[in-house]
Amino acid sequence: MSDCASDFEDAPMDSMFQEPEGYFKPPPEPTSVVFERQPQWVADGSPKQITVNLLGSHPLWGHHLWNAAKTFANYLDENKTIVRNKSVLELGAAGALPSLISACNGATKLVVTDYPDHDLIENIRKNVEANMPVRLADGSVQVTGFKWGYDIDRIAGLSGSSEGTFDVLILCDLVFNHSEHTALLNSVERLMAKPKAGVTSGGEAYVFFTHHRPWLADKDMEFIERARDELGLEVTKVVEEYTGAMFDDDPGDERVRGTVHGYRLGYPSE
Numbered sequence: 001m002s003d004c005a006s007d008f009e010d011a012p013m014d015s016m017f018q019e020p021e022g023y024f025k026p027p028p029e030p031t032s033v034v035f036e037r038q039p040q041w042v043a044d045g046s047p048k049q050i051t052v053n054l055l056g057s058h059p060l061w062g063h064h065l066w067n068a069a070k071t072f073a074n075y076l077d078e079n080k081t082i083v084r085n086k087s088v089l090e091l092g093a094a095g096a097l098p099s100l101i102s103a104c105n106g107a108t109k110l111v112v113t114d115y116p117d118h119d120l121i122e123n124i125r126k127n128v129e130a131n132m133p134v135r136l137a138d139g140s141v142q143v144t145g146f147k148w149g150y151d152i153d154r155i156a157g158l159s160g161s162s163e164g165t166f167d168v169l170i171l172c173d174l175v176f177n178h179s180e181h182t183a184l185l186n187s188v189e190r191l192m193a194k195p196k197a198g199v200t201s202g203g204e205a206y207v208f209f210t211h212h213r214p215w216l217a218d219k220d221m222e223f224i225e226r227a228r229d230e231l232g233l234e235v236t237k238v239v240e241e242y243t244g245a246m247f248d249d250d251p252g253d254e255r256v257r258g259t260v261h262g263y264r265l266g267y268p269s270e
Helices: 003-010 013-016 068-076 095-102 118-129 132-138 150-157 178-191 212-227
Strands: 032-035 047-055 087-091 109-114 141-144 167-174 204-210 235-241 261-265
Touching: 032 141, 047 087, 047 095, 047 118, 068 095, 068 204, 068 235, 068 261, 087 095, 087 178, 095 109, 095 118, 095 167, 095 212, 118 212, 132 141, 150 178, 167 178, 178 212, 204 212, 212 235, 212 261
Parallel strands: 087 109, 087 167, 109 141, 167 204
Antiparallel strands: 032 047, 204 261, 235 261
């Protein structure tokens, strides 16, 4: 038997299947983004910056701070009465910037949700604790997992209202997930406050998004059309803003990929 063969036989079995050092790339490290609020819209005593911690990577895209979320955050700062003294629910929150801005602008009850994945939910909780620990401690801001269309009664129970509904729903960059439109619409229908005769006009939902795949823009818009046609909601476009594309090397018209569209969904006025 040759010396080489002898060395091979004497080697531990597990060493035969080990990849060379450095063969696999290490996973991306978590990052953080400092969101600078527009000074003309920041009230005295409110933080001028919000630090958003992000996962290094995630299959559900929770590792990006999306342009739609930043655009809605600015819109909310400019229009504080949308959430002031209101209950707010964010769906698919990822870094949860809109929720943090809602808390800054006087939301009295805030439930922040994303898919019930441990890393996603713990990162949201970390962001709330870093920016407003008192609100997390007193329970006026809650963080929880929520799979759209399922377990709706549990989320309703967190609203603080006898009807189990919220005054404001936030959906930022969710409609690209076309297979989930029905589940999202079911969630909106069940969890958005209904009008009360002579008292309120009901709740409202804000849907901000970008056509990341321009050739599927019509499929994105089906969510808005179904909210109007199937739920009977009034649809008002409130924002169309070019912010630049999220990813330079993506295919499709860069102008389309770089434009944020914002819609308000609400019950028809009587």
